[in-house]
Amino acid sequence: MPVPYTPVADIPRLVADARAAYDAGFTKPLAWRRQQLRAIHDFLVKEEKAINEALFKDLHRPEAETMIYDIGMARNAAVHTLEYLDDWVAPERVSGESVAYAMDRLEVRRFPLGVVLIIGTWNYPINLTLIPLITAVAAGNAAVLKLSEVSVNTAELLVRLLPKYVDNSAIKVVYGAVPESTALLEQRFNLIFYTGNAVVARVIMKAAVKHLTPVVLELGGKSPVIVDKDANIPNAVKRIMWAKSMNSGQTCVAPDYVYVHKSVAAQFYAEIPKVAKILYGNDPAKSELYTRIVSDRHFNRLVSTLDAELKVPGVEVVYGGNRDAKERLIEPTVLRGVTQDAKKHPVMKEELFGPIMPVIEYDDVDEVIAAIRAKGEPSLALYPFSSNLKFIEKVVNGVDAGNVIANDLIMSLAVENLPFGGVGESGMGSYHGKHGFDTFSHKRSVMVRPAGLEILNDARYPANGYNRRGFWYKVVEILLFRPMPTDTSIAFSTFWRRNISPLFSPAPILIGLALGFYASIRARAAGLISH
Structure with a gap:
């Protein structure tokens, strides 16, 4: 009931x-x-x-x-x-x-x-x-x-x-x-x-x-993937297709569309049927491992968008495209011939939230970054693929997004110590773990001060401390107003906090004492130290 x-x-x-x-x-x-x-x-x-x-x-x-x-x-x-x-x-x-x-x-x-x-x-x-x-x-x-x-x-x-x-x-x-x-x-x-x-x-x-x-x-938003010419293409395709087809694409951090460098585009397309077979066999429609679309409304929205896109000259299906309204099933569908022009391409207008993946070929990653930034709508996720760390850093620093994973997708959601959340159009605030x-x-800030020692407070009271030429005001200046540090002093204090101060924390000292005590016992047991 x-x-x-x-x-x-x-x-x-x-x-x-x-x-x-x-x-x-x-x-x-x-x-x-x-x-x-x-x-x-x-x-x-x-x-x-x-x-x-x-x-x-x-x-x-x-x-x-x-x-x-x-x-x-x-x-x-x-x-x-x-x-x-x-x-x-x-x-x-x-x-x-x-x-x-x-x-x-x-x-x-x-x-x-x-x-x-x-x-x-x-x-x-x-x-x-x-x-x-x-x-x-x-x-x-x-x-x-x-x-x-x-x-x-x-x-x-x-x-x-x-x-x-x-x-x-x-x-x-x-x-x-x-x-x-x-x-x-x-x-x-x-x-x-x-x-x-x-x-x-x-x-x-x-x-x-x-x-x-x-x-x-x-x-959510239109989370982009950017595949460099130096990427491991077979691995990249497998990971991208897995993430796109998981839950039939109905995932807020699913890859929405993919930029692929022109020099590796043919290899990228050639890998897709192989990967699809690995994931769901010869026919995803018959696979018990493939999720369906949640409702008729969402199914009809996706089919309408796909059909409209296929009417755009030059757009073709690389893989998939079949659908079954009774089962609310849409195959993992990869499209080529798409550009970032949302006025021309229906699949680029808004988040797809389904198993349709447009692929855009590119020459210059700087143009890709500029095109994504021009949308003015940061996505929830960003996925650069490359074996070149400089490429990855350029994308990470150049594109606004809530979360970034390089050379993979979605996996950071399982790390409790990483915050998860969007920015701009993809959300505000974060959660997971701490x-x-x-x-x-x-x-809440809490300050507990001594109830006595009032002499230490005399400098702040107007009758004592508001005379800028007087003794007490000079005390206030010394206690409260810190001098502007030099670049050298900043560098030194940073080095001290990061490298020296941790050595004096209780944990390393206790661990060192425990290890020393353990080594002493082992040495005595071995007869290396006389009693």
Whole structure:
């Protein structure tokens, strides 16, 4: 039986209940945070079969792909967060940079923001809903989850099963479409975290203005690949086709289009059928390893764009092009004869979000960089391929993008210590690991000063310190106003911080003592040192 949408009339009460739980202090203790992280992990483990079945119904996604990119990444995020939570919440001591603060304790402490709204999406509905939730509860927040109605089976599963694991007083689940989202955006939150497209992101930002609510937007864009003449072409094609066809191209960091140097273009095209066979056999349409398009609307949008592109003179299909409306299947489709002119080429107008890959041939990488920059819309990802590090650095420094991977694609998302997020049209803010914890936290500065020693403060009081010719003002100058450093002093202080100061930290000293003690014991045991 289908799960009904959350009644719009109930939404203000759900948000109010979450705020009441937060205000009562339920979410702040570390014990509660750990309990929720373990509960989310338990959900992912115990409901693995149900999640796989739901995502197969929604996307015809193979079980292994769901395990790796949805369930597995969320499980790893929960484990990583549990392992490092104590470190993340610990106060961070900082230096006062002046003798005026030598007696003070200066710290940065992280506090929860309050009640946060997490708006998930449909293409990776477990990963992109639960990983933000993991970092939100780790930071001590109450949370309201808005599930995407597009991946209907997975959303219904989350509505039915997730509340059986997590604390329902502080973690609320809302299921619905535009009316439910609109009702949510009318409520007051302390942060809105949204994953999706730029059109909806603008609606969210307008709604957030009412309460001056900060927003984190994880969007997308036309992420380019730039293949140099010095690239390893067989490896590059295999990695690019894998990333483009994963989840049938319905991935925010999928390569959208590819620039290939003219001198290696023929080799690039020749590798594509070989790679496609390696990935999905002779016929992707018959492969159980190939994901389908999520809905008829998305399928029709992609087919319409592809058909319009194929009417452009000079454009031809290198591989693929077949589609099956009943199955909502579009083969991995590679096009040649495309240029960066979006007025002429429909496939270059906006993010494709499907298994269609235009290829543009180029002579000069500087012209490529200029063409991408001229769009004025930074993408979520950038993928240069080359064995020449100078080429890679030129692309990395020349093209604006949220994230960069050289000689591969997508893989950095699995690294918890790397921030993930966009810039400009591809989003704002970042998360994953400690970066997500910080996103859902308020960094509060804390200064604890001595209650006594008032003589040290006399210089700041007007009667004593405001006479610029007087003694106390000179003391203020000495204590507070640092002289402009020379280039030599900057170089020396940088060298000291990076190379000398770490040698005096406790860890290397303790390790050195332990190793010395161990070596002494071994030497005595071997009779090399007399008793």
